[in-house]
Amino acid sequence: MLNLKSLIKRCVYGLICGILLAVAVFFIKAICNDMEGIIKESLFVTQILICGIMGMGFVGISQIFSIESLSILSKVIIHAIVQAVFYFTLAYFAGWIPSNKSDIIIMLSIYVITYVGFCISYKHYWKKKIEEINSSLSNRRI
Incomplete structure (x- = not known):
């Protein structure tokens, strides 16, 4: 059974992890001088938000595994499809996918x-x- 309180906690955790991961990547790239010039604030904010949404979504989507009425194979298939659609949609709009x-x-x-x-x-x-x-x-x- 889906627990709304657990889902919200997981989503907040995923949001925080996604944002921290994105900031860490930007920070590491800046230190390694892979970023030429100055980054536009809108690009930085957009990428941070997309990473936060992605983290929130990935952790939230994992709630599928708590549905007891589904077989494990059904859970895995549903999870894989929903996660792929979610990721590839966001990644396409973020410009990560050609x-x-x-x-x-x-x-x-x-x-x-x-x-x-x-x-x-x-x-x-x-x-x-x-x-x-x-x-x-x-x-x-x-």
Whole structure:
């Protein structure tokens, strides 16, 4: 079941993390002299806001996994699709994605490969955790 209070907390946390990450990237790029000249304030503010919205959205979208009536496969598919639509829409308007088709296909491919990699990693992580818990419970019984 979706919990509104938890969703709001997660979204605020995501907003803060997104903004801090964007500021850190700008700061690091400025220190490394990759930024030539002065950055327009409107560009800086726009990028910071988009990163904040993106962080808020990513954390909020993860609430899908708390819906108990859906199977894990349904949750993963819904999460992957909603997250991709959310990210690619914002990234396109932020100017992070070129508008030609071949680059979009490459970026979608990278997204799918990365998402599948994370899913496999989390599956193995939680399988190991469950085995550890079961092992500790069986040791208590003996």
